[in-house]
Structure formats: C-alpha cells, structure tokens
Amino acid sequence: MSLLIVALLALVGRLVFINTSQGAKLLARTYEQQRSVVPLPARRGLIVDAAGRIMAGTSLQLSVFADPKLMPDKQEAAADVGRILDVPAAELGQDLVAAGNRRFFVVRKKISEDQAAALKKARVGGIGVFEEPYRTYPLGSLASQVMGFVSSDGRGLGGIESQCEDWLRGEAGLKTIICDAGRRAFWLAEDGYQPPRDGYHVVLTIDAVIQAAAEREVQAAIEKYHAESGVAVVMDPRSGAILALANVPTFDPNHFGDYADGSQWRYRNRAITDPIEPGSTFKPFIAAWALAEKATRLGEVFDCESGAWRDGARLLHDHHPYASLSFEDILAKSSNIGMAKIGKRLGNKKMQAALKAFGFGSKSGIDLDGEAAGIVRPPHQWNSFSTTSIPMGQEVGVTPLQLARAFCVFANGGMLVEPFVIRAVLASDGGVVQEHRPPAPKRALSKSIVATMKDTVLTGVVNHGTGTTAALTHYQVFGKTGTAQIPKQGGGGYVPDAYVSSFIGAAPADDPRLVVVVCITKPKKSIGYYGGTVAAPAARQILASALAYMQVPQEREGPTEYAGLTGGD
Amino acid sequence: MPDTSRTMTIPRALLVLAMLTGVGIALVLLRAETARAANRVQRLHQEQSQLKHRLWGYEMELARLRAPQRIQERAAELGIDAHPPAVDQPPGPRKSAPTGPRTGGD
Numbered sequence: 001m002s003l004l005i006v007a008l009l010a011l012v013g014r015l016v017f018i019n020t021s022q023g024a025k026l027l028a029r030t031y032e033q034q035r036s037v038v039p040l041p042a043r044r045g046l047i048v049d050a051a052g053r054i055m056a057g058t059s060l061q062l063s064v065f066a067d068p069k070l071m072p073d074k075q076e077a078a079a080d081v082g083r084i085l086d087v088p089a090a091e092l093g094q095d096l097v098a099a100g101n102r103r104f105f106v107v108r109k110k111i112s113e114d115q116a117a118a119l120k121k122a123r124v125g126g127i128g129v130f131e132e133p134y135r136t137y138p139l140g141s142l143a144s145q146v147m148g149f150v151s152s153d154g155r156g157l158g159g160i161e162s163q164c165e166d167w168l169r170g171e172a173g174l175k176t177i178i179c180d181a182g183r184r185a186f187w188l189a190e191d192g193y194q195p196p197r198d199g200y201h202v203v204l205t206i207d208a209v210i211q212a213a214a215e216r217e218v219q220a221a222i223e224k225y226h227a228e229s230g231v232a233v234v235m236d237p238r239s240g241a242i243l244a245l246a247n248v249p250t251f252d253p254n255h256f257g258d259y260a261d262g263s264q265w266r267y268r269n270r271a272i273t274d275p276i277e278p279g280s281t282f283k284p285f286i287a288a289w290a291l292a293e294k295a296t297r298l299g300e301v302f303d304c305e306s307g308a309w310r311d312g313a314r315l316l317h318d319h320h321p322y323a324s325l326s327f328e329d330i331l332a333k334s335s336n337i338g339m340a341k342i343g344k345r346l347g348n349k350k351m352q353a354a355l356k357a358f359g360f361g362s363k364s365g366i367d368l369d370g371e372a373a374g375i376v377r378p379p380h381q382w383n384s385f386s387t388t389s390i391p392m393g394q395e396v397g398v399t400p401l402q403l404a405r406a407f408c409v410f411a412n413g414g415m416l417v418e419p420f421v422i423r424a425v426l427a428s429d430g431g432v433v434q435e436h437r438p439p440a441p442k443r444a445l446s447k448s449i450v451a452t453m454k455d456t457v458l459t460g461v462v463n464h465g466t467g468t469t470a471a472l473t474h475y476q477v478f479g480k481t482g483t484a485q486i487p488k489q490g491g492g493g494y495v496p497d498a499y500v501s502s503f504i505g506a507a508p509a510d511d512p513r514l515v516v517v518v519c520i521t522k523p524k525k526s527i528g529y530y531g532g533t534v535a536a537p538a539a540r541q542i543l544a545s546a547l548a549y550m551q552v553p554q555e556r557e558g559p560t561e562y563a564g565l566t567g568g569d
Numbered sequence: 570m571p572d573t574s575r576t577m578t579i580p581r582a583l584l585v586l587a588m589l590t591g592v593g594i595a596l597v598l599l600r601a602e603t604a605r606a607a608n609r610v611q612r613l614h615q616e617q618s619q620l621k622h623r624l625w626g627y628e629m630e631l632a633r634l635r636a637p638q639r640i641q642e643r644a645a646e647l648g649i650d651a652h653p654p655a656v657d658q659p660p661g662p663r664k665s666a667p668t669g670p671r672t673g674g675d
Binding site: 001004043053054055057058059060131136138139140142175177178208209211212 | 578579582607611614622625626628629630631632633635636637638641
C-alpha cells in the first residue's frame with residue numbers, strides 16, 4: 001500500500017515538474033503542430049445601379065495549386081493533372097519544373113466542379129484545389145468606363161472600382177483551426193476566430209436600362225455613319241443625378257486585358273475626360289445671356305448678310321444663306337452670322353460672365369476621377385476674334401458632361417446643379433454608411449429667361465429648325481444641334497472633313513425630366529455629318545426609351561410610338 | 570486483540586482510488602464531448618461558408634439574367650419589339666409653332 005502511494009506521489013511529482021519546467025515550450029510546440037491559421041477573405045462590395053441591379057460582384061472560382069516540393073515525380077503529376085484538366089501534360093510539366101521548390105504555385109484557374117472532384121479523387125501528391133474570389137461584371141461591357149475593373153490581385157483599377165477601393169475592399173478575417181495528426185481540421189479554436197468584414201456596397205445613380213439604351217443608340221449612329229466614336233450623357237436636371245454615361249467603343253471589364261492593340265483609349269470615360277469644341281450646341285448659352293443682359297430681345301430681327309459677312313479681317317459664313325432672321329430663328333436655323341452679331345452686342349466681359357455662370361472652364365464636381373475642366377482661355381487672351389468665335393462654340397473646349405450640366409439650367413428653371421454618380425454607400429446589412437448630399441445649386445438664369453428659351457427658342461429648334469429629327473410624338477423635346485470641326489492637335493486650324501456631330505436636348509418641355517447630350521466623333525462626311533442628321537435621331541431614341549421606361553406621363557395624344565418593355569425586368 | 574486500523578485502511582484506499590478514477594473518467598468524457606461539439610461547430614462553419622459562396626454564385630447568375638441586353642435579346646426571340654421604332658410619326662402642331670423646311674445643318 002505504501003509503495004502504491006509512493007508511486008502515485010512520484011507520478012504526480014513528475015507531472016508537476018514537466019508542467020512547470022517545460023510547460024511553455026511543449027505548449028508552443030503543440031500550437032505549432034496542431035494549430036493552423038486560415039485567412040478568411042472579405043467579400044469585395046457590390047456595385048449596383050439605381051434599381052439595385054448588380055453591376056459588379058464577387059464570385060468564387062475553383063483553382064488548382066501545386067506544392068512542387070511534395071511531388072515525388074513532377075512529370076507523372078503533370079500527366080495525371082493534364083488528363084483531368086484536358087491540358088497538355090508537357091506544358092504542365094514545364095510549369096512545374098519552372099516553379100522549382102516554391103511551396104505554392106497556381107497551376108490553373110477557374111476549373112469546373114467536376115474537375116475539382118476528379119482531382120480530389122485522384123489524390124495526386126502535391127496537388128490541391130482551393131477557392132479564390134474573382135470579380136465579375138454580369139452586365140458585361142455596360143458602363144464599363146464608369147465601373148473600371150479589378151486587377152488579378154484584387155485591387156481596383158480605374159473608375160468606381162479604383163476610387164471607391166477603401167469602401168469596396170473590406171477587411172479580411174481569420175480562424176484558427178485545431179488539426180489532427182493528418183492536418184485535417186478538427187475544431188475551431190474559440191480564441192482564434194475573427195470574422196471578415198465584407199466590403200461596403202456602392203449604389204450608383206446610373207440606371208442599367210437607360211445606360212443600355214444610350215449605348216445602343218450611340219453604337220447604332222456610329223455604325224450608320226461610319227464614325228470613330230461617340231458619347232452620350234443622360235441626366236436628371238433637377239437633382240443632377242447621372243442616369244447614363246455612355247462611351248462607345250466600350251470594353252468588357254471581365255476581359256480587360258484583351259485590348260492591347262493600341263485601343264486602350266476606350267478605357268477612358270471620354271464623356272468627362274475629353275473636351276471638344278462644342279460648335280452650335282454652345283449658342284443657347286450665349287443667346288440666353290444676351291436676353292438676360294437685355295442686349296437683344298425676343299423677336300428682334302438681325303441682318304444675316306445672305307450667308308457671308310466680313311467682320312474686320314474675318315469672313316464668316318452660314319451653312320445656309322439667310323437675308324435676315326429673328327432672334328429665335330437664329331437659334332432654330334443655327335446662323336453663325338446672327339450669333340456673331342449677338343456676341344458683339346454682348347461683349348467679351350459679359351460673355352466671360354456667361355461662361356462662368358454655366359460652369360464652363362471649371363470642373364463640375366462630379367464624383368468621378370479624371371474629370372477635365374475644359375478649355376476657356378483667360379480673359380486677357382480674348383480678342384476681337386473671340387467675340388465672334390465663342391458664340392458659335394469655337395475657341396472653347398467643353399466636355400459632354402459640362403454641356404449636359406449647363407443645359408440643365410434650361411430644364412430646371414435656371415439652376416446650375418452639381419452632377420453626381422454615387423448615390424449611397426451601404427454596409428452588407430443594408431445600413432447606410434454614406435449618402436450623397438447635394439450642395440445647394442446656384443442660380444444661373446432667371447425663371448423668365450429660362451421659360452422664354454425653353455418654350456419658344458429651343459422648342460423652335462426641334463419643331464421647325466435644325467433639330468426636327470429629335471422630335472417625339474408624345475413629348476415636346478427642346479434642344480440644339482451642333483456640327484463642330486475638330487481642331488488640329490497643336491493648333492493651326494481644323495482637320496479637313498472631320499466633325500463632331502452633337503445634339504443637346506431635354507423632354508418633356510412642360511416638366512423636363514431628362515437632359516440628353518449625344519456627340520458622335522468623325523462621322524463619314526459623304527454619308528452625313530450634321531448634328532441634326534447624325535446625333536439628333538440618336539438622342540430622340542434615347543429620350544423615347546428612357547421616358548417610356550420611367551413611365552413619364554405623355555404630354556399629347558398620338559399614335560403609339562413605343563410598344564415594348566416599359567419598366568422593370 | 571486483532572489490529573482493526575490496518576484492516577480498515579484498505580477499503581478506504583480503494584474507495585479513494587475509485588473516486589479518483591471516477592473523476593478522471595468524467596473529465597475524459599467531458600473533454601471528448603467538448604471536442605465533438607467543437608468539431609461540429611467547425612463543420613457548421615464550413616457548411617455556412619459553402620452556402621454563402623453558393624449564394625454569391627446565384628446572385629451573379631441572377632444579375633446576368635436581369636441584364637437589359639439579355640432581356641432585349643430574349644424579347645426579340647419571342648417576337649416582342651423591345652425598343653422604339655426607328656421611324657416615328659411626325660408630331661402634330663403644338664401651340665403656334667410654325668413649320669419650316671428641315672435643314673439639319675448648323
């Protein structure tokens with residue numbers, strides 16, 4: 001009995017000795033052997049359109065990795081894996097040999113579930129399957145320049161993906177697994193679990209249906225007139241929300257690397273980055289300011305010199321000769337001579353004030369990177385040529401976005417709004433992280449001047465002027481066409497037979513809900529190049545689609561012009 | 570007289586041994602149950618993760634099906650005209666707007 005007690009005491013003593021003298025070391029060794037820390041990737045946030053449609057999201061793909069150090073025979077492994085993945089074994093073998101003794105080497109990405117199951121069943125030494133997140137754009141190339149894309153290491157490149165990286169990325173978590181002798185996960189360590197924080201979701205003002213309509217019509221115009229490119233902007237004139245920003249040619253962000261043919265310019269959001277000489281689409285802004293400054297009045301008749309007018313050293317021409325035109329018909333017929341005379345009445349100083357009031361020469365403040373401020377020369381560089389050029393939309397560079405924003409003034413009672421694309425940022429549980437709060441708009445024109453321009457002058461352009469191809473049956477459209485020559489790079493005149501055909505407009509006139517700008521670059525002159533021929537019909541179709549989709553009440557009766565999908569999906 | 574103190578200590582020792590053994594067994598059983606529960610938690614975590622990932626896949630598939638271009642293509646297959654006609658009826662006169670020749674140029 002005493003021997004038994006002594007033995008028990010000895011055992012207990014030994015246990016206490018081991019625990020106190022080597023306990024910490026043995027525990028650390030246990031941790032190393034049994035514990036495995038597994039990172040838990042955060043899901044990158046979604047980018048959704050105004051109606052909640054997912055424009056960018058994250059999925060998981062199954063990929064194959066290799067640990068060449070654990071492979072007894074690389075060629076045999078390559079043969080086994082190649083047979084399952086339907087890939088030449090020689091090619092795989094070379095990759096494995098090139099990998100050397102790296103412990104983790106991705107063999108193939110995005111394999112099917114059947115292939116993954118076959119690999120697991122084959123139990124090829126040193127080969128494993130893992131899940132990795134990848135960014136996907138289910139709407140394809142829609143609004144791709146606005147969205148941007150994501151690199152292979154998960155970072156945003158360009159567009160919303162890049163500028164909202166901090167919101168979208170999220171924070172990875174981790175879990176500590178206790179493994180058995182075969183390194184299989186046995187249980188989750190209580191103290192070693194930190195859940196990932198998924199990225200926040202970005203809600204845009206872009207509506208995918210309106211965006212699709214804009215891209216479709218711009219593409220159709222480009223194809224019909226053999227043009228180089230085109231852009232369209234669709235905007236809510238009251239809030240400044242951008243409903244569509246179309247740049248064609250576009251690109252597919254799911255395959256963003258496929259454009260190494262020198263056409264990487266298609267990645268640019270040219271509607272906000274590339275200023276153009278606006279041509280006659282600029283005339284309404286100067287004309288409205290002339291009315292406001294009482295430099296002219298509605299109904300005043302100007303001598304349009306039968307289409308040719310020498311002003312000092314300069315000879316100005318109209319596209320069509322007119323002996324005389326009223327103020328409103330100068331816009332309707334787009335007389336350069338008439339506008340030049342209005343410009344001379346206004347004077348450089350007041351025209352500079354007009355440009356500033358409409359936001360030209362400075363950034364609009366849209367929440368997208370890369371916006372250009374446009375080109376407005378400083379006042380001391382203006383001369384007598386400027387006085388007659390600027391009213392015709394020459395000597396200035398404006399972006400299509402700036403044109404749309406400025407035209408909103410005629411559509412919302414005279415206010416210059418700030419455009420925006422990001423409506424809100426939401427957490428994964430739907431809580432609002434950040435919401436767009438627009439700054440107070442500035443008044444650019446009085447309500448009475450705006451009403452005169454909208455209801456008389458600009459509706460006249462569409463009803464009986466150069467913009468009749470923009471007319472709709474059920475809604476009154478008001479707007480202005482433009483056909484601008486393209487200046488040579490570095491100055492010194494214009495490129496022969498190269499034009500930007502444009503139309504800016506809005507509808508319905510009684511309660512404008514949409515402003516549209518369409519600019520088509522370098523249409524083939526022999527087929528057509530006037531703004532009223534090339535751009536106005538595209539703008540009309542965009543307005544028709546969008547107003548029907550938004551179920552805007554019709555202004556007048558008439559034959560049904562839109563018999564198709566009207567809303568929802 | 571026989572020595573009862575020595576006779577009494579053996580059952581007492583056996584009793585103590587049995588109690589200790591019982592406690593030891595109970596501890597082992599408790600530990601085993603804890604390990605089983607922790608293993609189940611691990612499996613549930615894994616299952617939750619798999620279900621979450623499957624949900625991501627379904628979300629993306631739904632988004633693809635809802636794409637406006639896809640809906641239009643499907644509408645075209647079904648013979649539904651999904652966008653406005655290319656040539657429209659000219660609008661009727663509105664208020665006192667005079668008509669004039671279409672020029673298109675500016």
